[in-house]
Amino acid sequence: MTSPAADDAYLRLRNLIYSGELMPNERLVEADLAERLQVGRAVVRTALLRLGQDGVVILTPHRGARVRVVTDAEAVEILQARAVLEALTAREAARRATAKEIAAIRRILAGMSRKLSEGDLLSYSDGNAALHAAIIAAARHETAARLITGLRAQLVRFQFRTILVPGRATHSFAEHTAIVEAIASRDEEAAERAMRVHLGQVESTLSHTTRRPLGES
Amino acid sequence: MTSPAADDAYLRLRNLIYSGELMPNERLVEADLAERLQVGRAVVRTALLRLGQDGVVILTPHRGARVRVVTDAEAVEILQARAVLEALTAREAARRATAKEIAAIRRILAGMSRKLSEGDLLSYSDGNAALHAAIIAAARHETAARLITGLRAQLVRFQFRTILVPGRATHSFAEHTAIVEAIASRDEEAAERAMRVHLGQVESTLSHTTRRPLGES
DNA sequence: GTGCACAAGATTGTGAGCAATCCGTTCCCT
DNA sequence: AGGGAACGGATTGCTCACAATCTTGTGCAC
Numbered sequence: 001m002t003s004p005a006a007d008d009a010y011l012r013l014r015n016l017i018y019s020g021e022l023m024p025n026e027r028l029v030e031a032d033l034a035e036r037l038q039v040g041r042a043v044v045r046t047a048l049l050r051l052g053q054d055g056v057v058i059l060t061p062h063r064g065a066r067v068r069v070v071t072d073a074e075a076v077e078i079l080q081a082r083a084v085l086e087a088l089t090a091r092e093a094a095r096r097a098t099a100k101e102i103a104a105i106r107r108i109l110a111g112m113s114r115k116l117s118e119g120d121l122l123s124y125s126d127g128n129a130a131l132h133a134a135i136i137a138a139a140r141h142e143t144a145a146r147l148i149t150g151l152r153a154q155l156v157r158f159q160f161r162t163i164l165v166p167g168r169a170t171h172s173f174a175e176h177t178a179i180v181e182a183i184a185s186r187d188e189e190a191a192e193r194a195m196r197v198h199l200g201q202v203e204s205t206l207s208h209t210t211r212r213p214l215g216e217s
Numbered sequence: 218m219t220s221p222a223a224d225d226a227y228l229r230l231r232n233l234i235y236s237g238e239l240m241p242n243e244r245l246v247e248a249d250l251a252e253r254l255q256v257g258r259a260v261v262r263t264a265l266l267r268l269g270q271d272g273v274v275i276l277t278p279h280r281g282a283r284v285r286v287v288t289d290a291e292a293v294e295i296l297q298a299r300a301v302l303e304a305l306t307a308r309e310a311a312r313r314a315t316a317k318e319i320a321a322i323r324r325i326l327a328g329m330s331r332k333l334s335e336g337d338l339l340s341y342s343d344g345n346a347a348l349h350a351a352i353i354a355a356a357r358h359e360t361a362a363r364l365i366t367g368l369r370a371q372l373v374r375f376q377f378r379t380i381l382v383p384g385r386a387t388h389s390f391a392e393h394t395a396i397v398e399a400i401a402s403r404d405e406e407a408a409e410r411a412m413r414v415h416l417g418q419v420e421s422t423l424s425h426t427t428r429r430p431l432g433e434s
Numbered sequence: 435g436t437g438c439a440c441a442a443g444a445t446t447g448t449g450a451g452c453a454a455t456c457c458g459t460t461c462c463c464t
Numbered sequence: 465a466g467g468g469a470a471c472g473g474a475t476t477g478c479t480c481a482c483a484a485t486c487t488t489g490t491g492c493a494c
Binding site for chain 4: 435436437438439440441442443444445446447448449450451452453454455456457458459460461462463464
């Protein structure tokens with residue numbers, strides 16, 4: 001099932017949505033996408049089905065697919081769910097990370113510190129993503145990892161917001177430091193708590209700055 | 218997308234797996250299923266794709282679908298993820314439940330008490346499911362609800378285990394009572410904690426009694 | 435007897451075409 | 465003018481047929 005070609009089409013279509021080339025609420029006509037991606041309509045169909053289960057597009061019987069519009073309220077929900085799951089991975093990481101993994105995590109954090117002092121918020125944001133990914137990898141929790149990936153996919157259009165809020169980056173770095181220290185010292189409770197605090201901050205930053213999602217007129 | 222007929226086939230196929238008529242690791246041949254369900258192969262294909270994203274079946278390119286075997290370790294993972302998500306719904310329920318919903322939840326708990334004293338563990342188990350469903354409904358958290366449903370789907374073949382462990386039912390009832398009281402008194406922290414304790418107990422009961430999944434030889 | 439190449443059968447993946455359904459428009463009746 | 469039924473275009477959902485791929489069984493060399 002899902003040949004490499006079909007997989008590729010699925011990924012490309014997803015990227016079109018993530019990159020904003022296909023706007024939220026835009027109607028996704030199978031024939032158009034088939035031509036755009038240079039694949040058959042059947043391939044587009046399976047890709048759309050998968051994206052539907054991912055929550056990235058909305059499927060309506062006999063009416064096709066639309067890029068899902070994530071409202072502010074839904075974004076908060078998604079972040080909340082992601083928070084408790086990432087907190088779980090932080091806890092597991094504190095329990096199971098190898099010394100090598102902890103060293104790698106520390107290295108990422110150090111890199112973020114550097115970027116922050118240089119004022120390079122974009123690179124800082126990359127480090128942010130890398131750090132979370134490293135923690136998830138260290139947790140070795142497939143289930144949580146899969147769910148988090150799915151949730152993040154639904155939030156792509158919001159992700160650039162929070163770092164750019166004045167003063168946010170500094171706080172963010174402190175929160176990340178707390179998480180890393182807790183993991184390094186094998187304190188499961190603290191790691192989970194620190195991750196929840198962190199994502200709770202992201203959530204409140206988001207809901208204070210965002211009043212309407214990006215793609216809406 | 219996904220006409221009612223296709224939806225129906227998806228549900229029926231899922232039930233075949235849940236009920237154990239299709240055993241874990243069993244190969245799912247599209248043509249056979251099409252005849253069995255009296256639908257076209259295309260419908261079976263979309264159903265399999267959806268089940269694949271649900272984590273109920275495993276899809277391999279050019280080799281078709283198999284019923285996923287959930288190992289003990291994976292079951293624990295799934296329960297952990299479910300625990301933090303249901304804890305989130307308990308918290309939200311404590312915050313948002315209407316008086317009517319709290320009354321309904323209390324009624325379900327009272328019914329469970331009755332069944333327990335009658336020794337009717339099967340009905341007690343039904344009440345258990347109803348209680349969790351009521352709490353999730355009261356939380357009004359679509360995202361968490363969806364994820365929990367997906368996780369539960371992967372655990373069906375384990376769900377009968379824990380209630381039958383001697384003495385487990387009594388403890389279970391106490392845990393449920395704590396959850397309900399916390400929600401009723403609007404104590405978000407306590408509600409979340411109580412739910413996590415409860416599902417943590419389920420997890421440890423499971424890992425102490427189960428050494429191999431049901432469907433393995 | 436063992437291992438490997440190869441062919442035959444089985445099964446999935448995809449393309450083309452058709453029926454079913456939905457949406458927008460027009461036409462008709464009041 | 466307004467409301468609603470009916471028509472036409474557009475799009476999805478599905479069937480059928482075929483190509484691509486995997487699996488199994490056979491024969492051959494060693």
